[in-house]
Amino acid sequence: MKLPKILNAYCPHCRRHGGHDVSLGRKGKQSSMREGQRKFEQVKKGYKGSPRTPKKDVYKIGKRTVAVLKCRNCGKKHQKVYRARSRKRTEIE
Ligand SMILES: [Zn+2]
Secondary structure, eight states, X not given: OEEOSEEEEEETTTTEEEEEEEEEOOOOOOOTTSHHHHHHHHHHHSSSSOSSOOOOSOOOOSXXXXXXXXXXXXXXXXXXXXXXXXXXXXXXX
C-alpha cells in the first residue's frame, strides 16, 4: 500500500479539513516496569494457569495500516486506521 506525503483530511482539533503530514505509526518499546506488566508477572507467579487466554490456532493474515496524521494548521497528531488488512509493506511516496 502506498500513502501520499500530504493528505487532505478532517482535523478533530480544529474541526475542519486541511493538509496533514503523513507518517507511519510504530509500536513503542515494551517496558518491564510498567504497571500492567508488573501485575501480570505477579499473577503468573502463583498457582492456576495463564491469566490470559491461550492463542487460537487460527490467525488473521495481514495487519491494518495505521497512518499518523499531523495537522499543518494546529500541529496536533491523530491517527487514521485503514479497514482493510494487507500483507504488503506500507510505503510513503
Ligand atoms: Zn488541526
